[in-house]
Amino acid sequence: MTASGIRLTIARKEFGDALRSRVVWGIVAVIAVMSSLSAALPLLVPEAGGGPEAAIGGASQFAGLLVPIMSLLAAYLSIVGERESGSLKMLLGLPPSRGEVLVGKFLGRGGAVVVGIASGFAISGVITAALYGELPVAAFLATTALTVLLAVSFLGIAVGISALTATRSRAMTLAITAYLGLTLLWDLAPNGVHLLVTGELPGTALPPWFLLVRGLSPTGAYNALVQRTLLGGAATDAALGGPSPAYLDPAVFLAVLLVWGALPLVVGYGGFRRADLS
Amino acid sequence: MPADAPPSSEEATDDRPVAIRTSDLTKRYGDDVLAVDALDLTVYAGEIFGFLGPNGAGKSTTIDVIMDYVRPSAGSVTVLGHDAQAETRAVHERVGILPDGYGLYERLTGRKNLEYAVELKGTGDDIDALLDRVGLESAAADRAVGGYSKGMTQRLALAIALVGDPDVLILDEPSSGLDPNGVRLVREIARDHADRGKTVFFSSHILSQVEAVCDRVAILDRGRLVAVDTIAGLRAALDAGSTVTLTVDAVPDRLTLGEVAGVDDVAVDDRTIRVRVGEAAAKVDVIDRVRDDGAAVLDVTIAESSLEDLFSAYTGGSSPNRDGPDAAGPVAADADGGTR
Numbered sequence: 001m002t003a004s005g006i007r008l009t010i011a012r013k014e015f016g017d018a019l020r021s022r023v024v025w026g027i028v029a030v031i032a033v034m035s036s037l038s039a040a041l042p043l044l045v046p047e048a049g050g051g052p053e054a055a056i057g058g059a060s061q062f063a064g065l066l067v068p069i070m071s072l073l074a075a076y077l078s079i080v081g082e083r084e085s086g087s088l089k090m091l092l093g094l095p096p097s098r099g100e101v102l103v104g105k106f107l108g109r110g111g112a113v114v115v116g117i118a119s120g121f122a123i124s125g126v127i128t129a130a131l132y133g134e135l136p137v138a139a140f141l142a143t144t145a146l147t148v149l150l151a152v153s154f155l156g157i158a159v160g161i162s163a164l165t166a167t168r169s170r171a172m173t174l175a176i177t178a179y180l181g182l183t184l185l186w187d188l189a190p191n192g193v194h195l196l197v198t199g200e201l202p203g204t205a206l207p208p209w210f211l212l213v214r215g216l217s218p219t220g221a222y223n224a225l226v227q228r229t230l231l232g233g234a235a236t237d238a239a240l241g242g243p244s245p246a247y248l249d250p251a252v253f254l255a256v257l258l259v260w261g262a263l264p265l266v267v268g269y270g271g272f273r274r275a276d277l278s
Numbered sequence: 279m280p281a282d283a284p285p286s287s288e289e290a291t292d293d294r295p296v297a298i299r300t301s302d303l304t305k306r307y308g309d310d311v312l313a314v315d316a317l318d319l320t321v322y323a324g325e326i327f328g329f330l331g332p333n334g335a336g337k338s339t340t341i342d343v344i345m346d347y348v349r350p351s352a353g354s355v356t357v358l359g360h361d362a363q364a365e366t367r368a369v370h371e372r373v374g375i376l377p378d379g380y381g382l383y384e385r386l387t388g389r390k391n392l393e394y395a396v397e398l399k400g401t402g403d404d405i406d407a408l409l410d411r412v413g414l415e416s417a418a419a420d421r422a423v424g425g426y427s428k429g430m431t432q433r434l435a436l437a438i439a440l441v442g443d444p445d446v447l448i449l450d451e452p453s454s455g456l457d458p459n460g461v462r463l464v465r466e467i468a469r470d471h472a473d474r475g476k477t478v479f480f481s482s483h484i485l486s487q488v489e490a491v492c493d494r495v496a497i498l499d500r501g502r503l504v505a506v507d508t509i510a511g512l513r514a515a516l517d518a519g520s521t522v523t524l525t526v527d528a529v530p531d532r533l534t535l536g537e538v539a540g541v542d543d544v545a546v547d548d549r550t551i552r553v554r555v556g557e558a559a560a561k562v563d564v565i566d567r568v569r570d571d572g573a574a575v576l577d578v579t580i581a582e583s584s585l586e587d588l589f590s591a592y593t594g595g596s597s598p599n600r601d602g603p604d605a606a607g608p609v610a611a612d613a614d615g616g617t618r
Contacts, residue, residue, distance in 0.1 A: 001400035009397050020385065076503060086381030095367055133331055248479035274579045276307075276348040278339065 006106045014108025023117040027070050031120025032127075034066060035059030039128040052132040053230050056143050059124060060226040063147045064219050067117065068183050073155035074113050076175040078105040079162040083277060098272050102220075105237050106159045106265060115153045118144060131271065142229045147256075150222040153261040156220075160264025163272035182260075186217035205241040211248055218260040221253035228253075295323040297446050297477035299345060300309065302353035305339050313339040316353070319384035321479055323358075323445075326472045327483040328492030336501040337481045338378040341450050344479075345375055358445060371399070374444035376435050376452050379482075384424035390435045391423055392441070400588060401442035412464055414438040428455030436467070447471050448479045453487055465491045485589055499593040512592075514556070523565050524551045525577040533571055538563050 001009070018024050038058035042050045050057075079102065082088040093103060121144040129135035157178050165171040192212040194202045202210060215224040227235060228250050236244045279454050284604045291570035298321040301405035305314040312338040321327040331337050345353050346366045357369045363548060382391050396403045411432040423431065432455045449468070468478045468491050483486050488495055489509055496507040497512075505512060526546060526549055535544045535553060540560030545552040552566050561580060568575060 011458045013394060076475045087383055089377040093377060094395055096398055264448050278342050278348050
């Protein structure tokens with residue numbers, strides 16, 4: 001069998017496993033419920049104001065916190081679980097190479113997560129349209145696509161962790177660390193840096209580097225891109241109190257998301273390729 | 279199936295095609311664990327090769343390197359002429375493995391597990407024929423593997439090893455968890471495989487299983503190769519033949535047993551004569567000679583020296599079924615199956 005055939009065979013099995021284990025259905029349900037609720041929030045609390053764009057923005061806030069957890073949960077055991085159970089020995093005793101196993105896992109689990117997120121968003125899109133009588137389709141689709149990209153980014157991190165570690169518990173420790181560090185702590189980091197540099201917490205006018213630092217985590221880059229999609233470049237200019245520099249271009253944040261997906265995979269493969277699996 | 283490896287001194291005397299060859303294979307874990315120590319081993323195509331040694335001797339580590347689960351610290355392994363580390367794909371397409379410490383996909387049925395292996399190997403095997411060959415019933419194959427007994431799991435793993443009718447079949451402790459029928463099945467599969475010109479590499483710490491099925495045997499102890507020979511050759515080398523014990527009505531005054539070819543030792547005690555013979559054919563001669571000397575033979579018992587005796591002699595008295603390396607030297611350690 002060809003190398004790509006082997007990768008696809010592994011990916012197909014991983015996708016099937018994810019469907020069977022209800023990971024995908026969990027993702028669909030959580031995304032649909034949370035984003036529908038946040039879409040309904042402006043209607044329930046009219047003072048908050050806002051139309052369907054604000055509803056999508058609210059949904060993306062939830063997604064920014066939940067999607068990384070889902071990706072990590074869906075894949076942090078993908079390789080190390082098989083390593084600990086010994087099924088990896090059977091798998092690698094067959095023709096697949098370690099690289100093909102890694103890519104197959106990434107594609108299969110990635111496919112499952114992507115399908116789950118897209119379905120969840122489709123449901124909440126219908127609900128949003130029903131609640132507001134309209135749906136800004138372009139902004140909605142762009143936000144869905146960005147959320148998928150965020151999921152893929154954390155999937156790369158999860159598979160990378162799974163390839164690099166020898167035990168489940170170690171993989172779990174790293175996955176939790178990655179989530180807390182990249183999703184929660186990183187959001188606070190720019191404030192700390194601001195305090196150190198200027199001696200005070202950031203006020204109304206933010207320095208441009210502040211937005212860059214905040215956007216260097218996958219979640220930060222995702223938030224920056226969603227904001228840009230929903231509010232346009234003017235919002236950034238307003239926050240800065242002037243025109244934004246080139247390094248705050250959306251392409252930079254897009255690159256950040258992609259690098260966060262790819263780099264852990266490469267590092268994980270490097271460790272996995274050399275590991276003794278006894 | 280030519281051996282690309284440079285000819286060794288052994289190959290100079292034997293140019294049969296080589297299935298597996300390890301050259302100066304060494305595997306260290308950390309600084310103080312030497313799991314395999316400069317192992318030179320040649321397994322020829324078409325033979326059933328027994329790989330024998332106590333737990334922790336380095337058998338599984340050697341197989342781990344053959345299968346590229348583990349990288350050697352020094353030396354190399356070729357399988358059917360392909361380097362085990364550099365040409366893994368070529369090796370794995372022609373090898374079937376029942377590894378040590380393996381697992382299966384517990385949520386999938388036995389059939390799905392097997393189908394996955396067939397698909398990945400791209401060999402298009404008949405699933406039912408494979409199940410039948412290892413004695414797994416169709417109903418059992420359609421249940422999730424998580425509910426399997428150890429014996430059923432082992433049979434399914436054996437079926438996966440047989441996918442694609444591999445040129446080299448590597449079995450690491452294949453009989454563990456199997457009932458006597460299963461043990462017999464493993465032997466039949468090994469013989470059947472070899473009868474069709476394929477190679478079987480059979481690793482075990484249970485002597486009787488290796489003795490029953492293998493053409494040649496290597497004995498590994500604390501990472502070092504201590505002997506390679508046929509079972510008969512090992513016996514002869516150790517001068518550990520059989521003992522014939524005769525009960526007679528009266529021991530003849532003139533006993534000429536010492537003149538019989540193949541007799542190594544004679545001991546007389548009351549009406550019992552114990553004769554140690556080095557050749558199988560000598561046993562009957564011994565009985566005939568005692569009669570010729572004028573005694574009536576009332577009873578005969580023949581005791582073969584067991585492979586256990588043999589094994590103890592080679593491995594310095596360590597019992598073959600010993601679980602831990604407690605009596606072993608500092609280097610044997612737990613790097614191998616001893617930890618599982």
